[in-house]
Amino acid sequence: MSLLDISNLSLSIGALPILRDVTLSIAAGEILAVTGESGSGKSMTAFSVMRLLPQAAKIQGAIYLEDEDLCALSEVEMCQRRGRDIGMVFQEPMTALNPVMTIGAQVMETILLHTDTSAADAQAEAARVLTRVGLPPERFPMDRYPHELSGGQRQRVVIAMAIALRPKLLIADEPTTALDVTTQAQILDLLRDLVREYGMGLMIITHDLAVVADLADRIVVMRKGEVVERGPTLSVLTHQRHPYTRMLFEASAHKVTLPAAPEAPAPLLEVRNAVRDYTTPRKGWLGKPGRFRAVNNVSFTLHKGERLGLVGESGCGKSTLTRAILGLEELQGGELLLNGQPLSQQRSPAQRQAMQVVFQDPYGSFNPRHRVERLVTEPFHLSPDAPTGRARQELVGQVLEDVGLSAADAQKYPHQFSGGQRQRIAIARALITRPELIIFDEAVSALDVSVRARTLDLIADLCTAYGLTYLFISHDLSVVREVCDRVLVMQKGEIVEQGPVEKVFTAPKHAYTQTLLAAAPVLPDITPTEPLEAPA
Amino acid sequence: MNRSLFLGGLLSGIMLLLAIVSFVWTPFDHAVMNIPDKLQTPNGTHLLGTDHFGRDILSMVMVGARTSLAVALLAVGIGIGLGVPLGLAAAATRGSWLDEVIMRGNDLVFAFPSLVIAILITAVFGPSAINAIIAIGIFNIPVFARVARGGSLSLWAREFILAARVAGKSRARISAEHILPNIANLLIVQGTIQFSLGILAEAGLSYVGLGAQPPTPSWGRMLAEAQTLVSLAPHLAIVPGCAIIVTVVGLNLLGDGLRDRFDPRLMEGRA
Numbered sequence: 001m002s003l004l005d006i007s008n009l010s011l012s013i014g015a016l017p018i019l020r021d022v023t024l025s026i027a028a029g030e031i032l033a034v035t036g037e038s039g040s041g042k043s044m045t046a047f048s049v050m051r052l053l054p055q056a057a058k059i060q061g062a063i064y065l066e067d068e069d070l071c072a073l074s075e076v077e078m079c080q081r082r083g084r085d086i087g088m089v090f091q092e093p094m095t096a097l098n099p100v101m102t103i104g105a106q107v108m109e110t111i112l113l114h115t116d117t118s119a120a121d122a123q124a125e126a127a128r129v130l131t132r133v134g135l136p137p138e139r140f141p142m143d144r145y146p147h148e149l150s151g152g153q154r155q156r157v158v159i160a161m162a163i164a165l166r167p168k169l170l171i172a173d174e175p176t177t178a179l180d181v182t183t184q185a186q187i188l189d190l191l192r193d194l195v196r197e198y199g200m201g202l203m204i205i206t207h208d209l210a211v212v213a214d215l216a217d218r219i220v221v222m223r224k225g226e227v228v229e230r231g232p233t234l235s236v237l238t239h240q241r242h243p244y245t246r247m248l249f250e251a252s253a254h255k256v257t258l259p260a261a262p263e264a265p266a267p268l269l270e271v272r273n274a275v276r277d278y279t280t281p282r283k284g285w286l287g288k289p290g291r292f293r294a295v296n297n298v299s300f301t302l303h304k305g306e307r308l309g310l311v312g313e314s315g316c317g318k319s320t321l322t323r324a325i326l327g328l329e330e331l332q333g334g335e336l337l338l339n340g341q342p343l344s345q346q347r348s349p350a351q352r353q354a355m356q357v358v359f360q361d362p363y364g365s366f367n368p369r370h371r372v373e374r375l376v377t378e379p380f381h382l383s384p385d386a387p388t389g390r391a392r393q394e395l396v397g398q399v400l401e402d403v404g405l406s407a408a409d410a411q412k413y414p415h416q417f418s419g420g421q422r423q424r425i426a427i428a429r430a431l432i433t434r435p436e437l438i439i440f441d442e443a444v445s446a447l448d449v450s451v452r453a454r455t456l457d458l459i460a461d462l463c464t465a466y467g468l469t470y471l472f473i474s475h476d477l478s479v480v481r482e483v484c485d486r487v488l489v490m491q492k493g494e495i496v497e498q499g500p501v502e503k504v505f506t507a508p509k510h511a512y513t514q515t516l517l518a519a520a521p522v523l524p525d526i527t528p529t530e531p532l533e534a535p536a
Numbered sequence: 537m538n539r540s541l542f543l544g545g546l547l548s549g550i551m552l553l554l555a556i557v558s559f560v561w562t563p564f565d566h567a568v569m570n571i572p573d574k575l576q577t578p579n580g581t582h583l584l585g586t587d588h589f590g591r592d593i594l595s596m597v598m599v600g601a602r603t604s605l606a607v608a609l610l611a612v613g614i615g616i617g618l619g620v621p622l623g624l625a626a627a628a629t630r631g632s633w634l635d636e637v638i639m640r641g642n643d644l645v646f647a648f649p650s651l652v653i654a655i656l657i658t659a660v661f662g663p664s665a666i667n668a669i670i671a672i673g674i675f676n677i678p679v680f681a682r683v684a685r686g687g688s689l690s691l692w693a694r695e696f697i698l699a700a701r702v703a704g705k706s707r708a709r710i711s712a713e714h715i716l717p718n719i720a721n722l723l724i725v726q727g728t729i730q731f732s733l734g735i736l737a738e739a740g741l742s743y744v745g746l747g748a749q750p751p752t753p754s755w756g757r758m759l760a761e762a763q764t765l766v767s768l769a770p771h772l773a774i775v776p777g778c779a780i781i782v783t784v785v786g787l788n789l790l791g792d793g794l795r796d797r798f799d800p801r802l803m804e805g806r807a
Contacts, residue, residue: 326702352704359695367696369717375696381703429699 002027003201004049004169009061011044011225013054018044019225022061026169026201031192033216033233034205037248037448038419041225042205046171049203050088051078065169084114087162089191091174093154097146103130103157104142110164126164133160133190151314152183156190163194170195172204176211180313180475185519188215207448209252210521213237221245237524247450253523254453254482256460258307261485265303268339268469269325269437274298275333276320294320296493297334302437302471307463309484309501310473311516317493318473322441325471326357339436349382356430360442362422366414372425373410376400379433395432402465403428404458420451424458431466438470444479456483477520481505489513541793547786551779555601564592566599567751575769585771587761593772596753597779603665603754604783607747608734610669612727615676620723622677623684624715627692628707639685642678650675651740658746665748672737676730683726687719721798725791732787739780755780 002025011019019041026032034042047053049063049070063070065085070078082088090096097106107126111117117125127137133156146154155175162170172191176184192215195202206212212219212233219236221229221244229242240246275297280290294317302308312318323329325336327345336343338354356379359365366375373396380386387395397407403424414422423443430438440459444452460483462468474480480487480501487504489497489512497510508514563583570590578585584593626638654671661667688711691697700710741747742756750757755776762772 328698328701347704349704352702355702357699357702359698361695365695365699367700367714367718378700378705379703381700381705426699 003030003066004203005062005064006045006049007062007064009045009048009059009063011041011048011053011060012058014056017225018057019048022222022225022227024220024227024230026203028168028201029195029199031195031202031204031215031217032220033212033218034203034220034222035207035209035212035248036222037207037450039224040222042222043173044225045222046088046173046203046205049169049171050082050086051075080114083110083162083167084165085167086169086171087165087167089155089158089162089170089172089175092178093151093158094146096158097154099146102143102145103135103140103149103160104137104144106157107142107160107164110161114165126160129160129164130157132194133157133163134186135160150183151179152187155179155183155187159187159190159194163198163200166198167200169201169203172202174206175204177206177208181477181521182313182515182519184211185521188521191215208521209249209449210523213524214521221248249523251449251453253478254449254456256456256482258460258483258485259464261307262303262305265306267301267337268304268306269302269471270337270340271301271321271325271334272299272337273334274321274324274331274336276317276324276329277332294493295324295331298490298493298495299334300488300495300498302469304436305467305469306486307469307484308471309480309487310471310490311475311477311480311487312490313475313516316490318490319441321490322357322439322471322473326355326439327352349384353379353383353433354436355439356433356435356437357439357441358423358426358430358443360445362419362426362446365422365426368414370413371410372396372400372412372414375414376410376425376429376432379429379435383433399428399432400425402431402462404454418451420447420455423447423451423455427455427458427462431462434466436469438468440470440472440474442474443472445474445476452479459483477505477516489516538793538796540789541797544786544789544791544793547782548790551601551783551786552605554598555605558595558598558602562592562595562598564595566591566595566753575765575772577769577771584775585769587758587772588765588769593758593775596758597755597775600753600755600758600776601779601783603748603752604735604738604780607665607669607672607738608731611672611676611734611737612730614669614673615680615730616723616727619677619680620684620716623681623686624688624711626681627685627688627715628711630689630692638681642681645675645678651737654737654741655744655746658741663741663746663749665752668738668741668747671741672734676734679730680723680726683722684719687722688715691715691718721794725795725798728787728791728794732784732791735780735783735787 004026006025007023009019009022022045024032034045036042048059051070053059059071061071065081070081073081104123104126107129108122111122111125112119127142130137130140130142135153135156140153146157149157175191176187179187188211191202194200204215216233218232219230220227221236221242223244229236229245236245240249274295275293276295278292278294280292282289298321310318320329324331327343327347330345338351343351376396376399377392396410400407400409405421405424405428414425417425444455447455456479472480472484484501486499487501488495489504489510491512497504497508497513504513505517508517568591573582573586573590574588576582576586582592582594584597586592622638626635629635657671658667697710697714700714738747739756739759742754743760745757745760747756748754758776759773766773
């Protein structure tokens with residue numbers, strides 16, 4: 001008898017089918033990973049179990065928690081189950097916590113809601129639970145507010161809320177996606193320990209196959225609302241029976257071939273002793289504002305034709321450095337040289353056109369009210385030699401075709417494209433002035449693995465076609481390893497290690513680089529042993 | 537289309553139609569007195585009756601609609617015309633002295649009771665429709681400045697704004713080209729609400745005799761004149777009162793409906 005049994009679950013929202021015949025089960029003490037790309041229905045499966053669905057949702061099938069059909073329960077009865085029998089951990093710990101409640105009160109809330117304990121007992125219990133998740137009240141008083149904690153600590157509070165009543169089933173929806181790699185490793189360890197200790201069932205939803213391989217006992221692979229493959233982790237990894245599973249694994253470990261780096265390096269961008277300070281709020285009415293050094297004495301050189309990676313965790317100063325290079329923020333010290341010429345914040349159109357950027361969020365990168373043609377030609381602003389009329393249209397068509405779209409797409413609006421296509425438009429916008437340097441700021445981090453693989457291919461192709469020089473900023477070490485020749489590792493505003501990627505990744509010298517590499521979940525190097533079978 | 541948008545549009549549309557028609561046609565000349573016909577209750581000839589000078593009330597309400605809508609519209613125009621650029625400038629220079637000056641100036645205007653100051657302005661510069669427009673308009677400026685600034689601030693953090701900055705566009709250019717179209721929906725909704733408040737303010741000023749001057753009819757003054765005769769001829773007060781209610785309710789419903797329609801959470805799906 002398994003703990004959770006979902007059989008033939010179908011879900012539609014309005015006329016739109018979301019899930020079709022989903023069947024899966026979790027035993028007590030087992031970790032089941034549900035994986036797939038966006039739109040596969042993995043989160044909706046979890047929300048169906050909790051019945052946290054939109055009003056228009058219609059559900060069919062059965063969801064048994066032990067011997068009780070959750071689908072047959074009323075909303076009031078469901079409320080009693082949530083939090084007590086089923087706990088849930090969300091992706092974004094900042095939005096999952098109420099910013100005006102202390103962490104202790106939030107953990108107590110779950111306890112008080114479902115049991116008859118007194119406030120004092122609930123507080124003692126909350127302290128125990130917080131201690132268990134690694135936030136002992138001696139070091140993290142329970143009257144702290146969420147904003148006083150780091151991302152990983154907040155996620156621990158969310159976990160404490162979910163496990164406070166020792167639920168039979170814990171659902172974790174992308175619990176580490178918003179966290180840094182070192183924090184991710186700690187949170188995953190915590191979840192694993194809790195499952196073993198409490199004998200809970202854990203349903204973890206994640207798009208990251210490396211996390212899955214590391215953590216799960218069994219895997220369910222979903223695509224477009226259907227389960228395409230299921231089985232014990234090792235078996236799924238080694239056999240990869242369904243072509244979609246195989247495609248996912250191949251895309252996750254995608255290799256690209258870059259053209260060779262230039263032989264004789266000529267410096268293109270030089271950053272010398274860059275310093276950027278921020279003022280922090282003054283302490284009290286008469287206190288002096290403090291200073292926070294985001295970028296501390298950073299120097300590096302980017303050569304023509306070179307692909308340079310920049311890795312580091314959130315808050316290490318890599319975004320600030322990027323903005324300073326782009327001239328969006330002033331440096332308090334040091335200098336920037338492009339082709340030996342000093343760059344200030346005030347730049348000529350030519351200097352601006354020499355440097356373009358691709359941002360992370362394919363949805364936020366475009367003004368939703370402009371057509372692609374206007375979006376893509378924005379870098380020509382103020383340029384004296386910008387093409388006009390027919391030449392401009394042809395150039396837009398050309399650059400759109402270079403990034404794998406069609407010239408006809410120039411007349412469309414951004415919302416008519418998928419996330420991956422929008423990122424191609426962003427790359428087209430960066431390419432149109434034929435810049436000497438492109439900065440990719442987490443440019444593939446928000447994309448699904450298969451889309452990411454194709455985008456990386458595109459970048460590699462463009463390296464040949466356009467002779468690109470780029471600075472590739474990412475928290476994802478495996479991607480940097482693929483598309484860069486050299487890498488800089490940044491920690492707390494300083495560059496702690498730099499060198500050719502192979503050297504840094506195989507023999508890291510600095511302790512921080514070693515920690516980063518050790519914490520990153522790695523996809524086991526397994527080649528499928530069985531020939532492809534037709535999916536059942 | 538949702539219900540409040542439909543109903544609000546319908547009510548406001550009727551009033552707008554009455555105002556427009558009054559330019560070319562009214563049942564009677566609103567300014568011509570006809571003492572023998574005074575204080576008639578609604579009947580076949582005078583659909584809404586006549587006042588104590590024998591003037592046709594329907595004609596006066598129609599021309600009064602013109603006055604009310606024109607004053608409120610121009611007052612909103614002043615608010616948008618001055619307030620939005622100020623708000624955009626404050627957002628574009630967030631944290632600078634300009635931002636502080638603009639926003640603290642707004643706070644200053646907000647600190648005064650608006651109708652009392654409007655009365656002061658019209659009392660000092662003489663009662664007229666123009667002065668009423670200016671007095672009401674001044675208090676619309678900080679409202680629009682705040683809405684524009686609030687809406688812009690979140691946009692300034694978006695990546696497409698960063699991309700425009702990388703392209704070398706100035707802050708003023710970005711404000712006009714990227715920010716303004718994306719906060720237009722907020723401004724339209726706020727404009728509708730301020731419009732209805734403007735109608736009320738105009739009626740209030742006219743009521744105390746500081747709005748449009750006779751013989752230009754105005755709803756507020758019709759109410760004031762009906763005051764002494766209310767027990768004798770209640771329709772004198774009821775008709776302009778209802779006109780004010782219908783317009784204000786209509787505009788508020790329209791504002792609500794537009795807000796639902798422009799809800800940013802629904803934008804992505806519909807866009």
